[in-house]
Amino acid sequence: MELWFTEMQSKSIKMSYRVKDVLHTEKTEYQNLAVFETEEFGRMLVLDDVVQLTMKDEFIYHEMMAHVPLVTHGNPERVLVIGGGDGGTLREILKHPVKEAHLVEIDEKVIEASKKFFPTLSVAFEDPRAKVFCEDGIAYVKKFKNYYDVIIVDSTDPVGPAVGLFAKEFYKDIYEALTDGGIFVAQTESPFYYEDLLKKVYSAVSDIFPHAAVYTATIPTYPGSLWTFTMGSKLIDPLTRDISNIPDLNTKYYTPYIHRSCFNLPAFVKAIISK
Amino acid sequence: MELWFTEMQSKSIKMSYRVKDVLHTEKTEYQNLAVFETEEFGRMLVLDDVVQLTMKDEFIYHEMMAHVPLVTHGNPERVLVIGGGDGGTLREILKHPVKEAHLVEIDEKVIEASKKFFPTLSVAFEDPRAKVFCEDGIAYVKKFKNYYDVIIVDSTDPVGPAVGLFAKEFYKDIYEALTDGGIFVAQTESPFYYEDLLKKVYSAVSDIFPHAAVYTATIPTYPGSLWTFTMGSKLIDPLTRDISNIPDLNTKYYTPYIHRSCFNLPAFVKAIISK
Numbered sequence: 041m042e043l044w045f046t047e048m049q050s051k052s053i054k055m056s057y058r059v060k061d062v063l064h065t066e067k068t069e070y071q072n073l074a075v076f077e078t079e080e081f082g083r084m085l086v087l088d089d090v091v092q093l094t095m096k097d098e099f100i101y102h103e104m105m106a107h108v109p110l111v112t113h114g115n116p117e118r119v120l121v122i123g124g125g126d127g128g129t130l131r132e133i134l135k136h137p138v139k140e141a142h143l144v145e146i147d148e149k150v151i152e153a154s155k156k157f158f159p160t161l162s163v164a165f166e167d168p169r170a171k172v173f174c175e176d177g178i179a180y181v182k183k184f185k186n187y188y189d190v191i192i193v194d195s196t197d198p199v200g201p202a203v204g205l206f207a208k209e210f211y212k213d214i215y216e217a218l219t220d221g222g223i224f225v226a227q228t229e230s231p232f233y234y235e236d237l238l239k240k241v242y243s244a245v246s247d248i249f250p251h252a253a254v255y256t257a258t259i260p261t262y263p264g265s266l267w268t269f270t271m272g273s274k275l276i277d278p279l280t281r282d283i284s285n286i287p288d289l290n291t292k293y294y295t296p297y298i299h300r301s302c303f304n305l306p307a308f309v310k311a312i313i314s315k
Numbered sequence: 316m317e318l319w320f321t322e323m324q325s326k327s328i329k330m331s332y333r334v335k336d337v338l339h340t341e342k343t344e345y346q347n348l349a350v351f352e353t354e355e356f357g358r359m360l361v362l363d364d365v366v367q368l369t370m371k372d373e374f375i376y377h378e379m380m381a382h383v384p385l386v387t388h389g390n391p392e393r394v395l396v397i398g399g400g401d402g403g404t405l406r407e408i409l410k411h412p413v414k415e416a417h418l419v420e421i422d423e424k425v426i427e428a429s430k431k432f433f434p435t436l437s438v439a440f441e442d443p444r445a446k447v448f449c450e451d452g453i454a455y456v457k458k459f460k461n462y463y464d465v466i467i468v469d470s471t472d473p474v475g476p477a478v479g480l481f482a483k484e485f486y487k488d489i490y491e492a493l494t495d496g497g498i499f500v501a502q503t504e505s506p507f508y509y510e511d512l513l514k515k516v517y518s519a520v521s522d523i524f525p526h527a528a529v530y531t532a533t534i535p536t537y538p539g540s541l542w543t544f545t546m547g548s549k550l551i552d553p554l555t556r557d558i559s560n561i562p563d564l565n566t567k568y569y570t571p572y573i574h575r576s577c578f579n580l581p582a583f584v585k586a587i588i589s590k
Contacts, residue, residue, distance in 0.1 A: 044329070052333035052354035054319070058326070079327035097507070100581070232372070232535055258533040258541040258581075260507055265540030266533040293581040301576035306375070306533075306568040 045076050045084070047091055049263035050233055055091075057081060063157060068149035070201045075157045081261060083157060085126060087150070087196055091261045098128050098161070101227075101267070103294040104257040104302065106132030109190050109225040109271060111286055111299055112278045116189035118142070120217075122177035122205065124194030125150030130164035133192075135289050141170045142188075144181075146201060148174040178204045184217035191218060193226035198237055206237065208244040211272065215248050224249070224272040230264025231309050238268050242313040245272040253278045254313055255302035257293065268309065279303055320351050320359070322366055324538035325508055330366075332356060338432060343424035345476045350432045356536060358432060360401060362425070362471055366536050373403050373436070376502075376542070378569040379532040379577065381407030384465050384500040384546060386561055386574055387553045391464035393417070395492075397452035397480065399469030400425030405439035408467075410564050416445045417463075419456075421476060423449040453479045459492035466493060468501035473512055481512065483519040486547065490523050496550040499524070505539025506584050513543050517588040520547040528553045529588055530577035532568065543584065554578055 046056040061077040074086040082095030093101070106129050110116050117139045121129050125145030133141045141164075145151055151172060154162040164170055173180060181191070191214050195205040204210055205226070214224050228234070228241050238254070246252040249272030259267045271278055283296040305313075321331040336352040349361040357370030368376070381404050385391050392414045396404050400420030408416045416439075420426055426447065429437040439445055448455060456466070466489050470480040479485055480501070489499050503509070503516045513529070521527040524547030534542045546553055558571040580588075 046329075050355055053356075054329070054331035056329035056331065058328070080325055081328075099583075230535075256533075258531075260505075260540045265535045292583045292586075295579070295582050295585075297579035298581060301579040304570070304572035304576040306573060307570050308374075308567045310570075311567075 045078070045086065047086075047089060053263065055261075055263070057084065064153060066149065068147050070147045073149055073153055075153060085153065085158065088200060090197060092196070093126055093128060093158075093161075094261050095160075097260050099291070100257055100259050100293045101262070102128035102132050103291050104255070104269060105129045105192055105194055105225065105227065107289055107291065107294045108255060108269065108299060108302065109192060109223045110136050110138075112271070112273065112276060112281050113190050113221065113223045114276070118188045119190045120144065120188045120192070122181070122191065122193045123196065123202070124192070126154040126158055127151070127161040127164040129192060129194045130170055131161055134164055134167050134169060138169060141167070142173065143170065144173045144175060144177045146174070146176050178210055178213070181210070181213045181217050186216075186219055188217055189219050189222055191222070191224045193224070195227060197229065198234070206241060208248070211244055211248050215272070215274070218274055221275040223274075223276070223278075226270050228254070228268045228270045230262065230266055231268060231312055232264035232266065235312055238270070239312050239315060241270050245270055249273055250275070251277050253303055254305060254309065256305065256309065257302060266306070266309075320353070320361065322361075322364060328538065330536075330538070332359065339428060341424060343422050345422045348424055348428055350428060360428065360433065363475060365472055367471070368401055368403060368433075368436075369536050370433075370435075372535050374566070375532055375534050375568045376537070377403035377407050378566050379530070379544060380404045380467055380469055380500065380502065382564055382566065382569045383530060383544065383574060383577065384467060384498045385411050385413075387546070387548065387551060387556050388465050388496065388498045389551070393463045394465045395419065395463045395467070397456070397466065397468045398471065398477070399467070401429040401433055402426070402436040402439040404467055404469045405445055406436055409439055409442050409444060413444060416442070417448065418445065419448045419450060419452045421449070421451050453485055453488070456485070456488045456492050461491075461494050463492055464494050464497055466497070466499045468499070470502060472504065473509070481516060483523070486519055486523050490547070490549070493549055498549070498551070498553075499547040501545050503529070503543045503545045505537065505541055506543060506587055507539035507541065510587055513545070514587050514590060516545050520545055524548055525550070526552050528578055529580060529584065531580065531584065532577060541581070541584075
């Protein structure tokens with residue numbers, strides 16, 4: 041049987057995956073959710089027809105979302121993930137000796153699907169240091185002042201439920217919710233498809249935080265593949281982190297050298313945020 | 316009109332580009348050649364149904380093919396490209412003060428198509444330092460001993476006419492054709508789709524050259540996007556290159572920092588070549 045799932049990466053680019061099995065589909069309160077078993081990339085989570093993760097390459101995104109900010113901080117005790125209901129980023133955070141790892145996911149159906157279909161990610165929810173809040177991340181963050189050491193915005197694309205997670209007001213609330221040495225990071229899409237978004241977010245983060253930086257990773261199943269992450273830091277300059285004493289984090293993509301390299305941007309990406 | 320070109324990136328992955336116009340198709344002696352005007356990535360060259368370059372992202376591959384080996388060498392006078400009939404790698408080489416830049420392309424129809432449809436690449440052929448030989452690269456290299464300072468293998472995928480360009484015997488001939496401080500580099504595909512090839516090529520290059528190294532770049536239109544390049548060096552250790560005195564090469568991807576970073580491999584890529 042020729043069964044294919046196709047993501048419209050833009051209105052003129054399609055990426056199609058041969059599907060062995062459709063494991064689950066549902067319409068949640070917020071989005072359409074599907075789980076496929078694909079031939080090439082293994083099991084796949086799809087929200088509103090956009091690939092969120094595959095078993096073959098999820099390690100790249102989740103490692104780079106978690107370890108770059110946590111290692112930059114150096115000694116985070118309280119970490120918050122906004123979004124990321126699959127648990128992948130949380131799993132990586134829990135490799136560090138944090139005291140509390142909180143996750144705010146607006147759509148509890150994502151968490152349920154992960155518990156059922158992605159046990160190697162959702163295992164994170166069983167850690168006693170992990171706590172999940174099923175509510176709106178924007179409202180949640182407003183409740184805290186000087187509380188979290190690291191806040192990670194692990195959002196879907198800037199359409200639908202995630203639009204507010206790319207707004208300057210939200211980053212201001214994150215700044216307030218962070219401790220004095222606090223670090224914030226958000227996934228900010230590919231410069232090939234979302235150049236203006238990267239520029240806008242970097243500008244907003246630069247206005248709010250004393251230090252702003254962009255780093256990249258290559259994620260084959262995300263449109264454009266060259267993925268950006270934008271970091272804001274209240275105290276520590278991310279570019280000066282000594283990488284000689286980073287513990288072994290049992291990773292498949294992240295290494296101490298990657299930590300240093302990922303901030304070295306291709307010239308055209310640097311040009312986007314320098315305009 | 317809904318006109319799409321689809322590349323089978325593997326038997327289970329398809330990448331499709333909306334096509335505005337089919338500018339050219341022909342069956343050459345060696346392969347099927349097509350030129351499309353695509354909506355998202357601009358003009359595109361396709362050989363045997365595989366994307367070779369697009370105007371939107373060709374700079375990444377060509378800059379990284381040329382500048383990393385030439386800068387590593389430091390003072391190359393004679394440079395050879397095997398393949399690369401579009402002229403993109405040659406264009407980047409000619410940004411350096413080389414004396415001779417030779418190109419051996421087996422299929423002259425690729426060069427003709429580039430001259431007609433890709434003037435910003437084929438402009439390289441007009442440089443008085445450039446010389447083109449339309450013959451088999453494997454036979455060509457055998458004719459030289461201690462001649463070229465840098466040899467770049469800018470091949471298509473390891474199927475059809477390019478198979479011999481990934482063979483150990485060929486790398487031995489390249490070693491002989493290089494001067495004492497000579498550097499060789501080959502594109503070696505993505506570790507997501509060609510893990511065994513990368514391992515095999517790295518092993519062969521390590522056997523032949525005193526120094527072997529792999530570097531990466533992110534190329535959105537190539538399968539897996541995380542692209543590898545394997546380098547062999549007769550004298551200079553590529554990892555120790557001082558990057559403080561690299562001239563401005565007017566690039567959009569390559570920078571001196573990228574030069575250093577690109578050798579810092581993701582853990583899983585390092586594991587492939589360490590096995």
